Amino acid sequence: MSSYGDDEIDDYAYGLDEAERAARPIVILTGLKRSGKTSIRKVVFQKMSPNETLFEESTARVTQDTVRSSFINFETVEFPGQLSPFDANTEDMFRRCGALLFIIDAQDDYTEAQKTMAQYFAQAYQINQNIKFEVFIHKVDGLPEESKLDTNFELFHKMKEDLSEQGLDKIMNTVSFHLTSIYDHSIFEAFSKVVQKLIKQLPTLERLLDIFNQSSNVEKSFLFDVVSKIYIATDSSPVEMATYELCCDMIDVTIDISAIYGSKNDGTSAFDEKSYAEIRLQTEQVLVLRQLSKHLALVCILRSENYEKKGLIEHNFNIFKMGIEKVFRVRKQMNSGIPHSNSSQVGSYQ
Numbered sequence: 001m002s003s004y005g006d007d008e009i010d011d012y013a014y015g016l017d018e019a020e021r022a023a024r025p026i027v028i029l030t031g032l033k034r035s036g037k038t039s040i041r042k043v044v045f046q047k048m049s050p051n052e053t054l055f056e057e058s059t060a061r062v063t064q065d066t067v068r069s070s071f072i073n074f075e076t077v078e079f080p081g082q083l084s085p086f087d088a089n090t091e092d093m094f095r096r097c098g099a100l101l102f103i104i105d106a107q108d109d110y111t112e113a114q115k116t117m118a119q120y121f122a123q124a125y126q127i128n129q130n131i132k133f134e135v136f137i138h139k140v141d142g143l144p145e146e147s148k149l150d151t152n153f154e155l156f157h158k159m160k161e162d163l164s165e166q167g168l169d170k171i172m173n174t175v176s177f178h179l180t181s182i183y184d185h186s187i188f189e190a191f192s193k194v195v196q197k198l199i200k201q202l203p204t205l206e207r208l209l210d211i212f213n214q215s216s217n218v219e220k221s222f223l224f225d226v227v228s229k230i231y232i233a234t235d236s237s238p239v240e241m242a243t244y245e246l247c248c249d250m251i252d253v254t255i256d257i258s259a260i261y262g263s264k265n266d267g268t269s270a271f272d273e274k275s276y277a278e279i280r281l282q283t284e285q286v287l288v289l290r291q292l293s294k295h296l297a298l299v300c301i302l303r304s305e306n307y308e309k310k311g312l313i314e315h316n317f318n319i320f321k322m323g324i325e326k327v328f329r330v331r332k333q334m335n336s337g338i339p340h341s342n343s344s345q346v347g348s349y350q
Protein backbone atom coordinates (compact mmCIF):
# COMPACT_ATOMS: atom_id res chain seq x y z
CA MET A 1 0.00 0.00 0.00
CA SER A 2 1.35 3.45 -0.80
CA SER A 3 2.13 5.91 1.94
CA TYR A 4 -0.88 7.85 0.74
CA GLY A 5 -3.04 4.91 1.64
CA ASP A 6 -1.62 4.79 5.15
CA ASP A 7 -3.06 8.14 6.14
CA GLU A 8 -5.74 8.32 8.78
CA ILE A 9 -9.15 8.03 7.22
CA ASP A 10 -10.17 11.34 8.75
CA ASP A 11 -7.70 12.99 6.43
CA TYR A 12 -9.90 11.98 3.53
CA ALA A 13 -12.43 14.71 3.49
CA TYR A 14 -15.25 12.98 1.71
CA GLY A 15 -17.00 15.32 -0.67
CA LEU A 16 -18.55 15.73 -4.03
CA ASP A 17 -15.42 16.44 -5.93
CA GLU A 18 -12.19 17.02 -4.12
CA ALA A 19 -10.42 18.43 -7.19
CA GLU A 20 -12.89 21.22 -7.43
CA ARG A 21 -13.04 22.32 -3.84
CA ALA A 22 -12.72 25.94 -4.93
CA ALA A 23 -15.39 25.42 -7.53
CA ARG A 24 -18.02 23.44 -5.65
CA PRO A 25 -21.13 22.62 -7.64
CA ILE A 26 -23.93 25.09 -7.15
CA VAL A 27 -27.53 24.25 -6.49
CA ILE A 28 -29.72 27.19 -7.51
CA LEU A 29 -33.15 27.67 -5.95
CA THR A 30 -35.68 29.68 -7.91
CA GLY A 31 -39.45 30.13 -7.85
CA LEU A 32 -42.07 32.83 -7.45
CA LYS A 33 -42.39 34.84 -4.23
CA ARG A 34 -43.57 32.92 -1.15
CA SER A 35 -43.24 29.57 -2.93
CA GLY A 36 -41.10 28.23 -0.05
CA LYS A 37 -37.45 28.55 -1.16
CA THR A 38 -36.06 29.96 2.09
CA SER A 39 -38.09 27.53 4.17
CA ILE A 40 -36.70 24.56 2.23
CA ARG A 41 -33.12 25.77 2.63
CA LYS A 42 -33.49 26.41 6.33
CA VAL A 43 -35.39 23.24 7.17
CA VAL A 44 -33.02 20.96 5.27
CA PHE A 45 -29.67 22.59 5.96
CA GLN A 46 -30.13 24.71 9.06
CA LYS A 47 -32.42 22.44 11.08
CA MET A 48 -35.12 25.08 11.38
CA SER A 49 -38.41 23.58 12.53
CA PRO A 50 -41.16 23.83 9.86
CA ASN A 51 -43.42 25.94 12.11
CA GLU A 52 -40.74 28.59 12.51
CA THR A 53 -40.79 29.24 8.76
CA LEU A 54 -44.21 30.85 9.21
CA PHE A 55 -42.36 33.90 10.53
CA GLU A 56 -39.83 34.04 7.68
CA GLU A 57 -39.78 37.40 5.96
CA SER A 58 -39.63 37.65 2.19
CA THR A 59 -36.02 37.44 0.97
CA ALA A 60 -34.88 40.69 -0.60
CA ARG A 61 -31.43 39.70 -1.88
CA VAL A 62 -29.67 36.77 -3.52
CA THR A 63 -28.59 34.46 -0.69
CA GLN A 64 -25.52 32.29 -1.08
CA ASP A 65 -24.66 29.52 1.41
CA THR A 66 -22.07 26.80 1.59
CA VAL A 67 -23.28 23.51 3.00
CA ARG A 68 -20.60 22.77 5.60
CA SER A 69 -20.03 20.43 8.51
CA SER A 70 -21.32 17.56 6.51
CA PHE A 71 -20.20 15.11 3.87
CA ILE A 72 -21.92 16.88 1.05
CA ASN A 73 -20.06 19.77 -0.31
CA PHE A 74 -21.82 22.34 -2.43
CA GLU A 75 -23.18 25.86 -2.49
CA THR A 76 -26.80 26.88 -2.54
CA VAL A 77 -27.86 30.12 -4.17
CA GLU A 78 -31.39 31.37 -3.63
CA PHE A 79 -32.88 34.00 -5.89
CA PRO A 80 -35.76 36.01 -4.42
CA GLY A 81 -39.03 35.52 -6.27
CA GLN A 82 -39.10 39.06 -7.65
CA LEU A 83 -35.66 38.74 -9.30
CA SER A 84 -34.88 36.80 -12.47
CA PRO A 85 -31.64 34.84 -12.04
CA PHE A 86 -30.64 35.95 -15.53
CA ASP A 87 -30.94 39.71 -14.94
CA ALA A 88 -27.62 40.00 -13.15
CA ASN A 89 -24.29 38.85 -14.49
CA THR A 90 -24.79 35.19 -13.57
CA GLU A 91 -23.42 33.26 -16.54
CA ASP A 92 -20.44 31.94 -14.59
CA MET A 93 -22.74 30.76 -11.83
CA PHE A 94 -24.86 28.83 -14.31
CA ARG A 95 -21.75 27.27 -15.82
CA ARG A 96 -20.90 25.86 -12.36
CA CYS A 97 -24.50 24.98 -11.62
CA GLY A 98 -25.14 21.28 -10.96
CA ALA A 99 -28.88 21.53 -10.39
CA LEU A 100 -31.47 24.23 -10.99
CA LEU A 101 -34.48 23.90 -8.70
CA PHE A 102 -37.78 25.59 -9.39
CA ILE A 103 -40.16 25.63 -6.44
CA ILE A 104 -43.88 25.80 -7.24
CA ASP A 105 -46.50 26.54 -4.59
CA ALA A 106 -49.01 23.79 -5.31
CA GLN A 107 -51.59 25.43 -3.04
CA ASP A 108 -51.72 28.48 -5.30
CA ASP A 109 -52.62 29.03 -8.95
CA TYR A 110 -49.45 27.91 -10.70
CA THR A 111 -50.04 29.14 -14.26
CA GLU A 112 -47.56 32.00 -13.95
CA ALA A 113 -45.06 29.85 -12.08
CA GLN A 114 -45.15 27.20 -14.79
CA LYS A 115 -44.50 29.77 -17.55
CA THR A 116 -41.63 31.35 -15.61
CA MET A 117 -40.16 27.92 -14.96
CA ALA A 118 -40.16 26.92 -18.64
CA GLN A 119 -38.49 30.23 -19.48
CA TYR A 120 -35.78 29.82 -16.77
CA PHE A 121 -35.03 26.24 -17.80
CA ALA A 122 -34.70 27.23 -21.45
CA GLN A 123 -32.35 30.11 -20.59
CA ALA A 124 -30.24 27.99 -18.24
CA TYR A 125 -29.98 25.24 -20.85
CA GLN A 126 -28.53 27.70 -23.37
CA ILE A 127 -25.71 28.42 -20.91
CA ASN A 128 -25.06 24.90 -19.58
CA GLN A 129 -26.50 21.74 -21.08
CA ASN A 130 -25.35 19.58 -18.16
CA ILE A 131 -27.62 21.18 -15.58
CA LYS A 132 -30.12 18.89 -13.91
CA PHE A 133 -33.55 20.52 -13.78
CA GLU A 134 -35.61 19.79 -10.69
CA VAL A 135 -39.21 20.84 -10.16
CA PHE A 136 -40.41 20.85 -6.55
CA ILE A 137 -44.20 20.79 -6.52
CA HIS A 138 -44.20 22.18 -3.03
CA LYS A 139 -46.60 22.56 -0.06
CA VAL A 140 -48.43 19.37 -1.06
CA ASP A 141 -49.33 18.85 2.61
CA GLY A 142 -52.40 20.97 1.86
CA LEU A 143 -53.56 18.89 -1.11
CA PRO A 144 -55.76 15.79 -1.20
CA GLU A 145 -53.93 12.66 -2.38
CA GLU A 146 -55.51 12.47 -5.86
CA SER A 147 -54.87 16.11 -6.72
CA LYS A 148 -51.13 15.71 -5.98
CA LEU A 149 -50.79 13.37 -8.94
CA ASP A 150 -53.10 15.49 -11.13
CA THR A 151 -50.94 18.54 -10.44
CA ASN A 152 -47.81 16.61 -11.28
CA PHE A 153 -49.37 15.33 -14.53
CA GLU A 154 -50.65 18.75 -15.57
CA LEU A 155 -47.37 20.52 -14.88
CA PHE A 156 -45.42 17.89 -16.79
CA HIS A 157 -47.60 18.27 -19.89
CA LYS A 158 -47.77 22.07 -19.84
CA MET A 159 -44.02 22.22 -19.44
CA LYS A 160 -43.53 19.82 -22.34
CA GLU A 161 -45.80 21.92 -24.57
CA ASP A 162 -44.00 25.15 -23.67
CA LEU A 163 -40.58 23.71 -24.33
CA SER A 164 -41.68 22.05 -27.61
CA GLU A 165 -42.87 25.42 -28.87
CA GLN A 166 -39.31 26.68 -28.41
CA GLY A 167 -37.84 23.54 -30.03
CA LEU A 168 -36.32 22.50 -26.69
CA ASP A 169 -38.11 19.18 -26.07
CA LYS A 170 -34.83 17.54 -25.17
CA ILE A 171 -34.72 19.50 -21.90
CA MET A 172 -37.59 17.32 -20.68
CA ASN A 173 -35.17 14.37 -20.50
CA THR A 174 -33.30 16.09 -17.71
CA VAL A 175 -36.30 17.41 -15.77
CA SER A 176 -37.43 15.57 -12.62
CA PHE A 177 -40.58 16.28 -10.65
CA HIS A 178 -40.85 15.90 -6.86
CA LEU A 179 -43.88 16.30 -4.58
CA THR A 180 -42.57 18.05 -1.48
CA SER A 181 -43.51 19.52 1.86
CA ILE A 182 -41.42 20.79 4.75
CA TYR A 183 -43.93 19.18 7.14
CA ASP A 184 -42.81 15.63 6.40
CA HIS A 185 -39.77 13.78 5.09
CA SER A 186 -40.60 14.38 1.43
CA ILE A 187 -38.38 17.47 1.26
CA PHE A 188 -35.38 15.49 2.54
CA GLU A 189 -36.12 12.67 0.11
CA ALA A 190 -36.34 15.07 -2.82
CA PHE A 191 -33.12 16.85 -1.84
CA SER A 192 -31.44 13.46 -1.48
CA LYS A 193 -32.27 12.70 -5.10
CA VAL A 194 -30.95 16.08 -6.22
CA VAL A 195 -27.68 15.61 -4.33
CA GLN A 196 -27.21 12.04 -5.55
CA LYS A 197 -27.09 13.27 -9.13
CA LEU A 198 -24.09 15.41 -8.18
CA ILE A 199 -22.15 12.51 -6.69
CA LYS A 200 -19.94 10.95 -9.31
CA GLN A 201 -19.30 7.80 -7.28
CA LEU A 202 -23.01 6.96 -7.02
CA PRO A 203 -23.06 3.77 -9.17
CA THR A 204 -20.16 2.31 -7.16
CA LEU A 205 -21.82 3.19 -3.85
CA GLU A 206 -25.05 1.56 -5.01
CA ARG A 207 -23.21 -1.56 -6.03
CA LEU A 208 -21.40 -1.76 -2.68
CA LEU A 209 -24.71 -1.41 -0.84
CA ASP A 210 -26.25 -4.15 -3.00
CA ILE A 211 -23.39 -6.51 -2.18
CA PHE A 212 -23.61 -5.66 1.51
CA ASN A 213 -27.36 -6.36 1.53
CA GLN A 214 -27.05 -9.65 -0.30
CA SER A 215 -24.29 -10.98 1.90
CA SER A 216 -25.90 -9.85 5.16
CA ASN A 217 -29.58 -10.59 4.38
CA VAL A 218 -30.42 -6.92 4.79
CA GLU A 219 -33.70 -5.68 3.29
CA LYS A 220 -32.81 -2.06 2.66
CA SER A 221 -29.83 0.14 3.42
CA PHE A 222 -29.06 3.84 3.12
CA LEU A 223 -25.84 5.76 3.27
CA PHE A 224 -26.72 8.92 5.16
CA ASP A 225 -25.14 12.29 5.52
CA VAL A 226 -25.96 12.49 9.20
CA VAL A 227 -26.16 16.26 9.61
CA SER A 228 -28.66 16.88 6.85
CA LYS A 229 -30.35 13.44 6.85
CA ILE A 230 -29.91 13.40 3.11
CA TYR A 231 -29.18 9.89 1.87
CA ILE A 232 -26.36 10.05 -0.60
CA ALA A 233 -26.92 6.50 -1.84
CA THR A 234 -29.12 3.49 -1.36
CA ASP A 235 -29.19 -0.01 -2.83
CA SER A 236 -30.93 -0.64 -6.13
CA SER A 237 -34.29 -1.75 -4.67
CA PRO A 238 -37.06 0.89 -4.70
CA VAL A 239 -37.25 3.35 -1.80
CA GLU A 240 -40.38 3.22 0.31
CA MET A 241 -41.10 6.49 2.06
CA ALA A 242 -42.01 4.72 5.33
CA THR A 243 -38.63 2.94 5.44
CA TYR A 244 -36.76 6.15 4.72
CA GLU A 245 -38.70 7.90 7.51
CA LEU A 246 -37.88 5.11 9.95
CA CYS A 247 -34.19 5.44 9.15
CA CYS A 248 -34.31 9.24 9.59
CA ASP A 249 -36.01 8.76 12.96
CA MET A 250 -33.31 6.27 13.91
CA ILE A 251 -30.66 8.94 13.32
CA ASP A 252 -32.59 11.49 15.40
CA VAL A 253 -33.06 9.06 18.28
CA THR A 254 -29.39 8.07 18.27
CA ILE A 255 -28.16 11.66 18.21
CA ASP A 256 -30.59 12.67 20.97
CA ILE A 257 -29.71 9.75 23.25
CA SER A 258 -26.00 10.43 22.68
CA ALA A 259 -26.50 14.10 23.54
CA ILE A 260 -28.51 13.40 26.69
CA TYR A 261 -26.63 10.44 28.14
CA GLY A 262 -23.32 10.37 26.36
CA SER A 263 -21.75 13.85 26.50
CA LYS A 264 -18.07 13.61 27.18
CA ASN A 265 -16.40 15.53 30.01
CA ASP A 266 -15.10 18.13 27.60
CA GLY A 267 -18.67 18.89 26.53
CA THR A 268 -18.34 17.38 23.05
CA SER A 269 -21.04 15.05 21.78
CA ALA A 270 -20.57 11.34 22.17
CA PHE A 271 -21.95 10.91 18.68
CA ASP A 272 -18.87 10.35 16.61
CA GLU A 273 -17.34 8.16 13.92
CA LYS A 274 -17.53 5.10 16.20
CA SER A 275 -21.19 5.43 17.13
CA TYR A 276 -23.58 2.59 16.50
CA ALA A 277 -27.09 1.69 17.52
CA GLU A 278 -29.74 -0.93 17.01
CA ILE A 279 -33.47 -0.76 17.57
CA ARG A 280 -35.79 -3.76 17.55
CA LEU A 281 -39.22 -3.05 16.13
CA GLN A 282 -42.55 -4.73 16.87
CA THR A 283 -42.67 -5.76 13.23
CA GLU A 284 -39.92 -8.35 13.87
CA GLN A 285 -37.43 -6.11 12.14
CA VAL A 286 -34.22 -4.53 13.38
CA LEU A 287 -32.87 -1.11 12.50
CA VAL A 288 -29.09 -0.88 12.63
CA LEU A 289 -26.99 2.28 12.46
CA ARG A 290 -23.21 2.26 12.08
CA GLN A 291 -21.09 5.37 11.62
CA LEU A 292 -18.56 5.12 8.80
CA SER A 293 -16.91 8.47 9.37
CA LYS A 294 -17.72 11.67 11.20
CA HIS A 295 -20.34 12.52 8.60
CA LEU A 296 -21.51 9.28 7.06
CA ALA A 297 -23.64 6.54 8.56
CA LEU A 298 -24.95 3.29 7.18
CA VAL A 299 -28.51 2.71 8.31
CA CYS A 300 -30.17 -0.57 7.40
CA ILE A 301 -33.26 -2.57 8.15
CA LEU A 302 -33.44 -6.36 8.32
CA ARG A 303 -35.66 -9.13 9.64
CA SER A 304 -34.82 -10.00 13.23
CA GLU A 305 -34.12 -13.68 12.42
CA ASN A 306 -31.39 -12.46 10.05
CA TYR A 307 -29.79 -10.43 12.81
CA GLU A 308 -28.87 -13.45 14.88
CA LYS A 309 -25.45 -13.78 13.25
CA LYS A 310 -24.25 -10.35 14.35
CA GLY A 311 -20.62 -11.30 13.77
CA LEU A 312 -21.29 -11.86 10.08
CA ILE A 313 -22.94 -8.47 9.70
CA GLU A 314 -20.11 -6.85 11.64
CA HIS A 315 -17.58 -8.47 9.33
CA ASN A 316 -19.48 -7.42 6.21
CA PHE A 317 -19.86 -3.93 7.57
CA ASN A 318 -16.10 -3.62 8.02
CA ILE A 319 -15.53 -4.78 4.45
CA PHE A 320 -18.15 -2.34 3.25
CA LYS A 321 -16.44 0.45 5.16
CA MET A 322 -13.12 -0.40 3.55
CA GLY A 323 -14.81 -0.35 0.16
CA ILE A 324 -16.25 3.11 0.76
CA GLU A 325 -12.89 4.41 1.95
CA LYS A 326 -11.22 3.06 -1.16
CA VAL A 327 -13.81 4.59 -3.48
CA PHE A 328 -13.10 8.05 -2.12
CA ARG A 329 -9.38 7.50 -1.74
CA VAL A 330 -9.05 6.41 -5.36
CA ARG A 331 -11.05 9.40 -6.49
CA LYS A 332 -8.82 11.70 -4.48
CA GLN A 333 -5.70 10.04 -5.85
CA MET A 334 -7.00 10.36 -9.39
CA ASN A 335 -7.71 14.03 -8.84
CA SER A 336 -4.32 14.69 -7.33
CA GLY A 337 -2.54 12.77 -10.11
CA ILE A 338 -1.16 10.08 -7.76
CA PRO A 339 -1.19 6.72 -9.54
CA HIS A 340 -3.46 4.19 -7.88
CA SER A 341 -3.21 0.44 -7.75
CA ASN A 342 -6.06 -1.89 -8.54
CA SER A 343 -8.66 -0.95 -5.93
CA SER A 344 -11.60 -3.04 -6.91
CA GLN A 345 -10.55 -5.77 -4.47
CA VAL A 346 -11.87 -4.52 -1.17
CA GLY A 347 -11.99 -7.75 0.81
CA SER A 348 -14.31 -10.68 0.75
CA TYR A 349 -17.85 -10.75 2.00
CA GLN A 350 -18.92 -13.87 3.85
Ligand SMILES: Nc1nc2c(ncn2[C@@H]2O[C@H](COP(=O)(O)OP(=O)(O)OP(=O)(O)O)[C@@H](O)[C@H]2O)c(=O)[nH]1
Pocket residue numbers: 031032033034035036037038039040050052053054055056057058059060079080081082138139140141142180181182183
Ligand atom coordinates in the same frame (compact mmCIF):
# COMPACT_ATOMS: atom_id res chain seq x y z
N1 LIG B 1 -48.12 24.45 4.04
C1 LIG B 1 -46.85 24.68 3.75
N2 LIG B 1 -46.34 25.91 3.86
C2 LIG B 1 -45.03 26.09 3.53
C3 LIG B 1 -44.20 25.03 3.09
N3 LIG B 1 -42.97 25.53 2.82
C4 LIG B 1 -43.03 26.85 3.10
N4 LIG B 1 -44.26 27.20 3.53
C5 LIG B 1 -44.72 28.53 3.95
O1 LIG B 1 -44.69 29.40 2.83
C6 LIG B 1 -44.42 30.74 3.25
C7 LIG B 1 -43.35 31.35 2.36
O2 LIG B 1 -42.15 30.68 2.55
P1 LIG B 1 -40.72 31.30 2.20
O3 LIG B 1 -39.74 30.23 2.47
O4 LIG B 1 -40.52 32.60 2.87
O5 LIG B 1 -40.89 31.54 0.63
P2 LIG B 1 -39.80 32.14 -0.38
O6 LIG B 1 -39.99 31.40 -1.66
O7 LIG B 1 -38.44 32.12 0.22
O8 LIG B 1 -40.35 33.61 -0.56
P3 LIG B 1 -39.55 34.94 -1.10
O9 LIG B 1 -38.43 35.18 -0.16
O10 LIG B 1 -40.62 36.00 -1.03
O11 LIG B 1 -39.11 34.69 -2.51
C8 LIG B 1 -44.03 30.66 4.73
O12 LIG B 1 -45.12 31.09 5.49
C9 LIG B 1 -43.81 29.16 4.98
O13 LIG B 1 -44.15 28.75 6.29
C10 LIG B 1 -44.78 23.72 3.00
O14 LIG B 1 -44.16 22.71 2.64
N5 LIG B 1 -46.10 23.60 3.33
